[in-house]
Amino acid sequence: MHAESATALDVTPIGSREAWGWRGRTLSRPVATSSGDAWLRLVSAPADKAGGKLWEGPQEAERLMPPVVPRPRLRGRRTWTEGGHGYLAELYDRITDSTITTYEPILRKAPDLDDAWWDELGTAIDSIAKVPSNRVAVRQEYLDRAMPQYLGIPIDTRVPAWTTAHGDLHWANLTSPALAILDWEGWGLAPAGYDAALLHAYSLLVPDTAADVRRRLGHILETPAGRFAELAVITELLQTVTRGDNLELEGPLRARLAHLGEK
Incomplete structure (x- = not known):
């Protein structure tokens, strides 16, 4: 074919x-x-x-x-x-630069990314968020059902703010040294901060890079909406763990959940 x-x-x-x-x-x-x-x-x-x-x-x-x-x-x-x-x-x-990881979304070693790369990523995420769309990447109905189940804590599941997101912003969909964002199948409305939160979650096995994500994208993550987006992403990834995927992330995800619960 x-x-x-x-x-x-x-x-x-x-x-x-x-x-x-x-x-x-x-x-x-x-x-x-x-x-x-x-x-x-x-x-x-x-x-x-x-x-x-x-x-x-x-x-x-x-x-x-x-x-x-x-x-x-x-x-x-x-x-x-x-x-x-x-x-x-x-x-x-054809994009000639390589993806930062091959096939899998989880980061396992720190990438060599310069200031210009991070600045361009931040600009791209902010620009995507402003694109008007009726497409939906994450549904409120899903969060209402899944967040209490997989987080295991009482939580207000109402999304505080919606923006447009790429929806699958992980390391296998990003290239370097020149940035390109790949795989535009699932983009649409999601909790504000969703893309940054997803990239952060897939960085948790490399603490220095996870800290870079929080620092470089802090204007997104260090907000009430950004913290909610992290909880939404943790919900989704903990659900994948129950299906046998992303097993190595379960411990770091639960540690991050505990940290967010302290705020």
Whole structure:
């Protein structure tokens, strides 16, 4: 199907590199076009689940995100159904800088990031937050149900402020030394501070970097809304722990929860 999408979009796969997404849901490869190298990403899903918010996310990001948000630009797309599966092929500008982690979102060693990188990230997060959108990344109904269950403490689950978020801002979706923010499937409204809180949570195994996140993005995190966003993120990640994912984060997440409870 990836080869078929390359033919349909008039591009040619180059090299042997293959980038597989979560649980084999996506396959991406570098390709050559008449105007230079690009990146071809193919998404698959059962036909009855193809389409909707996740499939429209990159196209909507291309339409609405301001230029100050660094990201690979979407050049073209094609959708089709075959053999009981739906497919979405997306052709992007090729980003030559590497992601900070490979495949997994959890940070395991401190990255070498300069002041300009952090400044650009902060500007991007602030700019994303201002984009008007009817898309939803985190639902109030979910928080009402999940926060008491997974945090195990009495809590007011009402979101104090909503802003637009990338929704999956982790280390495998960020590049360096030049910053690019990848994977725009799930962006939309979330508790204010959600992106910064998620990046911080995925940094907890590297305390120095977690402290960098708190310092660099303190204007977001060190607010009542930012603290609520951290609790929302901790809720989500503790739920993933019950499913067998992110097991190494459980201890640091619970320690962070205890710290937030002291404030």
